[in-house]
Structure formats: structure tokens, C-alpha cells
Amino acid sequence: MTALASTHKSPFGRQLSKFTRNKAAVAGAVIVGLFVLIAVFAPLIAPYDPFQTSFTTVRKPPSAQFWLGTDELGRDLFSRMIYGARASLMAGGISVVIAVIVGVPFGLLAGYFGGWIDSVISRLIDAMLAIPFLILAISLAAFLGASLTNAMIAIGLSAAPIFARLTRGQVLSVKAEEYVEAAQVIGLRHPRIILRYILPNSIPPIIVQATLTIAAAIIAEASLSFLGLGQQPPNPSWGSMLNTAKNFISQAPWMSLWPGAAIFLAVLGFNLLGDGLRDAIDPREY
Numbered sequence: 483m484t485a486l487a488s489t490h491k492s493p494f495g496r497q498l499s500k501f502t503r504n505k506a507a508v509a510g511a512v513i514v515g516l517f518v519l520i521a522v523f524a525p526l527i528a529p530y531d532p533f534q535t536s537f538t539t540v541r542k543p544p545s546a547q548f549w550l551g552t553d554e555l556g557r558d559l560f561s562r563m564i565y566g567a568r569a570s571l572m573a574g575g576i577s578v579v580i581a582v583i584v585g586v587p588f589g590l591l592a593g594y595f596g597g598w599i600d601s602v603i604s605r606l607i608d609a610m611l612a613i614p615f616l617i618l619a620i621s622l623a624a625f626l627g628a629s630l631t632n633a634m635i636a637i638g639l640s641a642a643p644i645f646a647r648l649t650r651g652q653v654l655s656v657k658a659e660e661y662v663e664a665a666q667v668i669g670l671r672h673p674r675i676i677l678r679y680i681l682p683n684s685i686p687p688i689i690v691q692a693t694l695t696i697a698a699a700i701i702a703e704a705s706l707s708f709l710g711l712g713q714q715p716p717n718p719s720w721g722s723m724l725n726t727a728k729n730f731i732s733q734a735p736w737m738s739l740w741p742g743a744a745i746f747l748a749v750l751g752f753n754l755l756g757d758g759l760r761d762a763i764d765p766r767e768y
Contacts, residue, residue: 500762530558534557541737563720573630582645585641586646588642589650603646615702622635623636623712652684693755697756708721
């Protein structure tokens with residue numbers, strides 16, 4: 483009876499069932515969900531003003547008053563960690579949105595029309611992918627100027643070739659399907675074929691890649707902030723907090739412990755979630 487019910491499930495129902503059976507994927511979803519809630523409700527959760535300095539509480543270790551200790555200016559690290567989650571998650575999310583908006587249309591054009599259009603776009607993608615992702619992001623951020631907004635643009639543009647190549651491969655696969663050939667035979671316009679038939683069937687792998695790329699974008703934002711090219715003081719960011727903490731590792735090791743742990747957990751959560759989504763939507767499993 484259970485097998486029969488599983489057979490009659492919708493594709494989404496089967497994917498959801500498989501995802502929920504994956505404990506690692508569920509753990510990743512929980513971690514990501516917690517970070518999102520912390521970022522959204524930061525003003526309600528943070529016990530102190532993240533910008534408030536106090537020279538009587540400089541570099542205090544974790545205690546009942548300051549759960550994660552204080553920094554070099556006496557600011558509560560717990561409050562700054564909570565507000566830092568906003569910067570990191572926003573950087574990860576917006577960077578990936580930029581990458582999708584820039585990369586997916588190029589992938590659609592290259593895969594669908596082929597010919598010289600495919601050759602030009604593919605060579606451009608290859609040239610950008612030849613440069614390591616983080617090096618390219620640092621170069622673009624240095625060119626645009628030091629700010630969180632420019633860092634997000636730099637990360638998004640650096641990740642765009644990944645989505646362009648993925649989309650191109652998906653389009654080449656979907657374009658060979660009979661329903662696309664039938665749409666071409668009856669004379670439907672190219673934009674309608676792309677938007678109605680090709681793009682919707684290419685979205686699932688793009689969603690998986692977006693989830694995995696958010697993790698890379700969080701690391702990239704932390705790296706840029708650590709180098710002074712991302713979030714600017716006194717605004718909290720996990721990367722900029724690590725940059726400050728490196729000067730006090732021997733006197734106040736907790737200053738570097740918590741931002742590093744937060745980056746690790748956030749990246750782990752998105753990677754587990756992305757792997758779970760990839761396994762759940764794999765058509766070979768049905």
C-alpha cells in the first residue's frame with residue numbers, strides 16, 4: 483500500500499519525501515533557517531546596541547553579562563555577531579541573484595541559438611572561469627571601491643560564468659526534447675519557446691547551484707571584508723570582525739573564535755542543503 487501511494491505521488495511530493503529522508507539535508511535546512519531568523523529578527527534578539535562602545539568593558543571574556551565577550555572597543559560580540567549575520571546572508575543572497583540575472587540569459591542565448599553566438603559567449607565564459615573565483619572577486623571589488631554593495635556586485639559578476647555554463651548545458655539537453663522540436667515546427671517564436679519550454683525545465687539545477695553558490699559567496703564576502711574591501715567599520719560583518727580579531731588573538735582569542743565558527747556553520751548549512759536538493763531533484767532516482 484505504501485509503495486502504491488509513493489508511485490502516485492506528484493514529482494514534487496517524491497522530491498520532498500526524499501529530501502526529508504536525508505538527515506544531512508534536513509540539518510542543513512535547519513541551520514540555514516536559524517541563521518535567516520537571526521538575521522531577520524536581529525533587533526529583537528540582540529541584547530545590546532552593536533555600535534555602543536564602552537572603555538570599561540574592553541576585551542572582556544565571555545560571561546553572564548556578555549555571552550560571547552566584548553571586542554577591543556567594549557562592544558558586545560553577541561550583538562555584533564547577530565547583526566553580522568545580516569551582512570553575510572544578504573551578501574550571499576544578493577550576490578547569487580546578481581549572478582543568476584547576469585549568467586542565465588547568456589547561457590540561454592548560447593545554448594539555444596548556437597553558432598557564432600555560442601562561440602563568443604563560451605569563449606568569454608572560459609576566459610572568466612580561467613581566473614580563480616576569489617581572485618576575480620577581489621580584483622573587481624578593488625576596482626569598484628570598498629563597500630558591501632560593491633562587494634556583492636563583484637561576487638555576483640564573478641559567479642555569473644558558473645550559471646552561464648550550467649544554463650547552456652541544460653538548454654542543450656532540453657532543446658533536443660521532442661516537445662521543443664514540435665514547438666519549433668509549428669512556428670512559435672524563439673522568445674516564447676525559451677520562456678515557455680526551455681527555461682522552466684532548466685530551473686531545478688540552477689536552484690541547486692544557487693544554494694551551493696551562496697556558501698561560496700559568504701566565504702567571499704568574509705574574505706573581502708577581512709581585506710577591507712567589503713563591509714566597512716563600524717558596521718558589523720563576520721569578515722571585518724576577524725580582521726580586527728587577528729590583532730588580539732593572544733589577549734582575546736574569543737574575538738576570532740565566534741566569527742569563524744559562524745562562517746563555518748553558515749557555509750556548512752548551505753552546502754548540506756544544496757547537496758540535499760541536488761539528490762532530491764535528480765530525475766535518475768525515479
